[in-house]
Amino acid sequence: MxxxxxxxxxxxxxxxxxxxxxTTTLDYYHGQPFKALIAGMLSAQSREEQTLKAAETLFALADNPEDILKLTDRQILEAVRPATYYESKAKYVREICQRLVEIDGGVVPSELDKLVQYRGVGWKVAVLTRQVAFDIHDDxxxxxxxxxxxxxxxxxxxxxxxxxxxxxxxxxxxxxxxxxxxxxxxxxxxxxxxxxxxxxxxxxxxxxxCPQIGVVQTGPRTFKNAEYK
Ligand code: SF4
Missing domain, CATH: 1.10.1670.10 (Helix-hairpin-Helix base-excision DNA repair enzymes (C-terminal))
Structure with a gap:
């Protein structure tokens, strides 16, 4: 082979x-740039269920940048509490919405170099947002x-x-x-x-x-891979 x-x-x-x-959490927001961006940011270091709970709680209060900016800091904080590092992420939510409204006219950009300008959005979240929101699969x-x-x-x-x-x-x-x-x-x-x-x-x-590279312990039964060449 x-x-x-x-x-x-x-x-x-x-x-x-x-x-x-x-399916994965971000699949819920396919074709929805704003939700994909916010959920992507919330997903950093968080488990799937934490991300989804935080995102859905927030979007139940407001699901666009203008309306999120009308929420109090406390409302945003409580909404995203299920996510890890929720205190920082609550601030990022507001900063992302502010940048969206003030600089990008409320429209999530699709360019990688613009997405990484948003607070809390690193390379991984930017690539993920492009994939989920815009079906751009360059990476x-x-x-x-x-x-x-x-x-x-x-x-x-x-x-x-x-x-x-x-x-x-x-x-x-x-x-x-x-x-x-x-x-x-x-x-x-x-x-x-x-x-x-x-x-x-x-x-x-x-x-x-599979050569099982780096695997040191496996599930209930052990497996000796003799077939892989
Ligand atoms: S579970 Fe084991 S055999 Fe399967 S892909 Fe992972 S390392 Fe390879």
Whole structure:
């Protein structure tokens, strides 16, 4: 099996399985730039359910920048409390809305260099926002799941740490048509199978395709991968 065939097989197996798994939080805001931007910012270091709860609580109070600016600081703080670092993120919510209204005319920009000007929006959130809000897939969003699983699968050198460089390394080996869904698929796969501490290697449907790089402990049963070459 060539490396390209291996990658295609990995993609297709995960893609098929992902049809039966819960969608990711940001999928809720597909095609909705403002919500995608705010939810993306809230998602940093937060679990899916925390992000969704914070975002939905906030959007129930106000779902556009002008109306959010009419909320009190306390209202915003309480709304985003489920997210980690909620005190900072509550301030970012207001600052994002202010910049949107005062500089960008209330319209979320689609350019990467403009998105990273927003408070609390780094490269990862900017790439994610472009994907979710605008269907722009020039890059692969690199979060903890993409980072961990891509390295276990031998797609990225484990010594590469920066998300931008992991993105570039993945783009070197990943067919262009796979970039759009790689992040959401890895989030789902990482929650269900290739978990951070105890990946379910013994029952994983990728086991004969995976070199398990860096895996030191697996789920309930151990698996010795003798088939991967
Ligand atoms: S075999 Fe293990 S390390 Fe490899 S993808 Fe499956 S769960 Fe992850």
């Amino acid at each position: 060539t490396e390209e065939d291996r990658i295609r097989e990995i993609y297709h197996r995960v893609s098929e399985a992902a049809e039966h798994w819960p 692969i969003t690199v979060d903890v799941h993409v980072n961990r699983i891509s390295k276990r699968l031998g797609l990225v050198d484990p010594s590469i740490k920066q998300p931008e460089k992991i993105n570039e390394a993945l783009k070197q080996v990943m067919p262009r048509e796979f970039w759009a869904r790689w992040n959401s698929m890895m989030v789902q796969f990482g929650r269900e199978v290739c978990k951070p501490t105890y990946p379910q290697c013994a029952t994983c449907f990728l086991r004969e395709l």
